[in-house]
Amino acid sequence: MAGSIQSLERAAAILRLLAGGERRLGLSDVANALGLAKGTAHGILRTLQQEGFVEQDPDSGKYQLGAELLRLGQSYLDVHELRARALVWADDLARASGETVYLGVLHQRGVLIVHHVFRPDDTRQVLEVGSMQPLHSTALGKVLTAFxxxxxxxxxxxxxxxxxxxTVTDLDVIDAEAxxxxxxxxAAAVEETWAGVASIGALIQDRRRNPVGAVALNGPVERVCTxxxxGRIGPVxxxxxxxxxxxxxxxxxxxxAPRF
Incomplete structure (x- = not known):
């Protein structure tokens, strides 16, 4: 098994130190607390600062946690709140429709599946939480792209x-559909990512009416479409x-979110 990366361990230790100690710490404070050479501590702090995880006070030269770390933490909390709020409704949708239900959020040029409700039958299914779906060819992605x-x-x-x-790949056509x-x-996607599969998705908003995710059902075209x-497959x-x-x-x- 591969060993840990020392520089990452030290960076994590610095972040924990800044999170648990005084509001701001100087370079010597950080180096002494962690037993690091000043040059080593300064190099790690400079890298963390460049990435937005650490900020340096221009007057005192001391360091504190940066806004990027706060943003990541808030994103973590938002996703977990979204999942918690969606559990019952996603289960109800799967049970009523008889199809698979996904909850997705925007992540790294795609849709990250954060919750997956199995189709309520006895067929073998694979949990897809943590998997990615494309933005341009799925109902989840189309909804997020539109809003x-x-x-x-x-x-x-x-x-x-x-x-x-x-599959539609032309940006002008995608924008028109959006x-x-x-x-x-x-949004709907009929056989645009997987042959024989159709999906329907709708937007989820927060209290400020910001788009925070989407919910969609997926199923065979013969059941999801008219x-x-x-005998030809029609709209969803x-x-x-x-x-x-x-x-x-x-x-x-x-x-x-207010009623809409």
Missing amino acids: DPVARAELVESEREAFTAH AAIRERGW TGPD RPDLVVSVREAARAISRDLG
């Missing part, structure tokens, strides 16, 4: 892979759209 400017910027920088013959999603309040008299089922939107509204209300 979150940060997600749209991440989409522009991402590789928009054509997973199937139905405008329609904002108007109607939900079927014409000739309106009743499932209603169910997904109601779940998203309920989770948003639990997060403090």
Whole structure:
């Protein structure tokens, strides 16, 4: 088994020291407390400062925790609150629809699955919490891209892979669909990432009406979509759209969002 990385251990020790001690500490304070040479401590502090994890007071020259660390911590709390608020509603959606339900958030040019409710049947299924889904070809990603400017910027920088013959990769077409999603309040992806699979997603907002995630159901196209008299697959089922939107509204209300 590979050993630990000493520089990372020291950086973590410095962050813990700044979090647990006085509000600000000087270079000598940090070096003496951790038994480090001043040059070593200064190099680590400088790197942490460049990344925004540590800030240096311009007058005293002392160090304190930086805003980036606070942002990461807040993101951790937000995701866990989102999961906690969504548990019951996601379970209800899976049970009512008979399909798989995902809860996703924007993360590194994709959608991170933070909660996964299995399809309520006896088939073998694999837990997908922690997996990533693309922004351009899933209902979760489309919703986030439509309502979150940060997600749209991440989409522009991402590789928009054509997973199937139905995948849309052209940015102008994606933007046009995003405008329609904002108007109607939900997104659909039919065989755009996985052949034979369709998904419906809706936005989750917080108390400030900021987009914080999305909820979606996934299932076989023959169950999620309508079927014409000739047997051809049509649009997604309106009743499932209603169910997904109601779940998203309920989770948003639990997060403090006003009615919408």
